[in-house]
Amino acid sequence: MTNMDMSQYLGAFLDEATDQLKNLNELLLAAEQNQRDMGIINEIFRVAHTFKGMSATMGFDRMAALTHAMEDLLGLARSGEHLINSDDVDLLFKCLDSLTEMVDTIRGGGSDKTVETEGLLEGLHRRVHKIEEHPDGTGGTESESLELTPQEREWVQEAKVQGMSVFELHVTLDSYCLLKAARSYMVVTRMGELGELIKTQPGVEDLEREAFNQEFWVYVATHETPEKLQTVAAGISEVKSVEVRPVAFDDRGGLSIEAMTITLESEEEEEDVAEREAPEAAEVKSGQPAAAAASAAAPSAPAAAAKKSSRTVRVDIGRLDKLMNLVGELVIGRARIERLALEARIKAFDEPLSQLGRISGEIQELVTKLRMVPVSMVFDRLPRLVRDLSRQMGKEVKLEVEGRETELDRTVIDEIGDPMVHLLRNSLDHGLESPEVREKNGKPREGTITVAAYQEGNGVIIEVQDDGKGIDTAKVRAKAVERGIVSAEQAQLMTDEEAIRLILLPGFSTVDVVTDLSGRGVGMDAVKNKVESLGGQFQVYSKAGEGTRVQVRLPLTLAIVLALLIRVGEETYAISLENVEETLLVQKKEIKYVHGTPVTTVRGEILSLSDLAGILSTEVDREGIEEHPVVVVRVGRDRSRIGFIVDDFVGQQEIVIKPLGKLLQKVKGVAGATILGDGNVALILDAASL
Structure with a gap:
């Protein structure tokens, strides 16, 4: 070439x-x-x-x-x-x-x-x-050792006393099998009826979740012959082949799989496989088991289907940025035309404007979706990182990932990869204890790190939580005094929350020994700076002995949303309709105070109220007003309700979220700004942070 x-x-x-x-x-x-x-x-x-x-x-x-x-x-x-x-x-x-x-x-x-x-x-x-x-695989002649839990060893010993034999069944399902969980359940159930089930590989939970390809193994203790086991298992629909091997008892009460294999595969299936997969089968070595040969060929059919159905085009992100800006201008222009037509009362504009609104709406929805990608693009890198680091540090770690389908703007996704690595390293190195220490403290040997993502209001929350030792606030205070960051008196008066915030200072670290993994003081402050550069927020929560939770809030830097326009004093504000549950008119006499907090009753339920004028430090004159407009929103992971008192409902409108400048991006409760149909600028309120 x-x-x-x-x-x-x-x-x-x-x-x-x-x-x-x-x-x-x-x-x-x-x-x-x-x-x-x-x-x-x-x-x-x-x-x-x-x-x-x-x-x-x-x-x-x-x-x-x-x-x-x-x-x-x-x-x-x-x-x-x-x-x-x-x-x-x-x-x-x-x-x-x-x-x-x-x-x-x-x-x-x-x-x-x-x-x-x-x-x-x-x-x-x-x-x-x-x-x-020295071959050691399933195709060799040497026996293989089967690892058992103490409970499984006990079952094996009981089977040995009762004169039972133990067999391994290697079951392969048809490549077109759609209900793998159901078929594997049927095999396991039938084997349990013929004897005592020792274990399955993968485990039963993985079989139920279909966390396997087309193969699984069943180990059963029974008085039945291997031929009987094979006939019963192979008789289940969509089971392609069954291999049965006797399993010997070792001196320690464990099991070792012997070389003899009994295979059953229908002639019809063999011919079918040969006809479909002949080119692939030619690559398989002659000593390969039949099930392995069939599996080797299996990917070709779905791969061909995927190739046939896949029709995608890769587009440079810069072009999408430009397209999004143009769509934003289109939305603003359409809103101004609609307002002018309304003021001029020109009926002839109604139908064309309606059509323009429908078309521009479809365009903006499509363009917005084009820029959004799932956080799995970042999360999929984490299991490998956890595997490598846990092996290096000699720790047993389970990683749980939630909300992989949560979507973020592609630009933001590209920026949060390194911060996520920093957070995971901190949890593994600083947060989780060694297996021995965890056992001594009454915890499971295996530590758990949970990475979760979910949408809240106008942003996405990403959390990294571990069940480790938590942050030692006393040690943080001592290190801060030692480095001259605070005086001893100031450190003594600090709350735990204030002490935890010290770890976000540049170069601050409580680690005495610098390693390749951490202790260089470039972790948490680097993450915080990156998040804030994206217009986000960063918080750390920790409890001694229970673990640490780091929360990253990332705003949508540019999006087109349907918003409720409200008036507070003389200013117009926007709230995303995604957060708004309902609007109410509440009589002044229906507002009560509980411990200084205004509340009202709505359909038999207590609703907490908050005056937006007070939150936004806006002067309003409500003397003589007996009825207050209230916007009810849901916030937080528990989707709790709160009502915001405003002065008027202006209406609803599609708005373009424009990011604020660096001087304004940290203003509490403000997610961005937008240009209204009359050309005026309105601030977009973030209900969750309010």
Whole structure:
């Protein structure tokens, strides 16, 4: 391929390579948790093979050589000669990092040859050679050890006393099976009826959630013959094949799987698979089990369907920015025309304006959606980070992710990746204790970090919470006094909340030993500065012994929303209709005071009231007014109700949210500004922060 040809396709290659690497990252994490799932191994092999072909076509030989070496290792796992383990995944992740570095280097105008890969290639070759000399996979002849919990060992011992045999059933479902959870449940139930169920792999919860590809394993203690187990399992609809292997008792009461395998697969299915997947089947080694061979071919059908149905176009974000600005001007212009037509009372404008409103509304909705992307683009990077750091620090960590589908503007998404990494590092290094310390304190050995995202008002909240030791406020105060930030007297008078805020100061750290992970004092203040540069807010909550929660509030910097216009004093304000539940007219005599807080009763429920004039420091004269307009909004994760007293309802209108300048972006309760139909500027209120 000539240089001209290569430059023509380089952009498309880099975009596709980035997608493939992201996919590979997720698949490697899944493979480590589901080592026996051949569907995942086959998919990893397919991605590596595709990446190698793309790289070679574009002339990136070093990239192609590395992926080829990865294929050699994956091929052994794919053929059943080797059961992939954490050491393999570590090595493959290092390869993934090098491939990512190459893609970034090429994107910046460099060459893949500047990235060192000799060490990785040597490591891959050594690993492959060792496995070839001593195969340890499901296709070998040596027995495999099966890890059991203490409870499962107890069940095995009882089975041994009762003279039962234990069998492993390797069940493969049809590639077109839509109800995997139901089919796996039927297999597990039938096996439980024929004996005592020891365990499943993946676990029962994962089977119920369909967190597996097409394969799963069932271990059962029974007096029945393996042929009987096989016949019953294979008789269930959409079960493609069943392999039964006897499992021996070891000296410690555990189990080891013997080499003998009994396989049952219908002739009709074999012919069907052969007809559909012949090209893929040719790549499978002769020693590969039938189920693994079928799994190797499985991705081709959905991949072909996806290729056929995928019709997407990549657009530069700068073009979307310009398009969004033009749509914003269109909305403002339409609002002014509508106002002029209303004032001039020109009836002939009604129908054209209605049509213009409908068309411009559809355009703005589409453009807004084009810019919004799910936070999963950032969250999907976190499991790998947690895995690597927890292994480095010797901690047991479970990561829980909520709200992956929550959407944010693409520009904001691009900026919050590094802050999220900082927050996760802090939780892992400073927050969570070692497994031994957690056990001593009566906690589970495994710590939990929860990352959540949800929309609230005109913004999105992202929270990172851990169940660790919390922030030692006494240590924070002592460090602040030591560094001369506050005096000893000031530190003594500080509340815990004020002490916690000290960790947000530049360079502040309570860590005595600097490591590669943290302790350099560039974490929390860097996150805070980045969030505030995006017009957001940053808060830290902590309780000693229970954990820490960091909350990041990110506003929508530019969006078109339907808003309720209200008047407070002489000024007009806007509140997004997404937050407004209803509007009321409340009689002055119906307003009571509870501990100094005004409340009223609405349909038998108590509604707290707040006067917007007081919050906004606006002077109003309501002398003699017996009826007050009230806007009822819902705020917070619990969606609690509060009523804001205003002076008048102006109406509703589509508005363009414009970000405030740096001097005004920290004003409490104000999310942005907009230009109204009459040309005047109105502030947009953020009900949640009010």
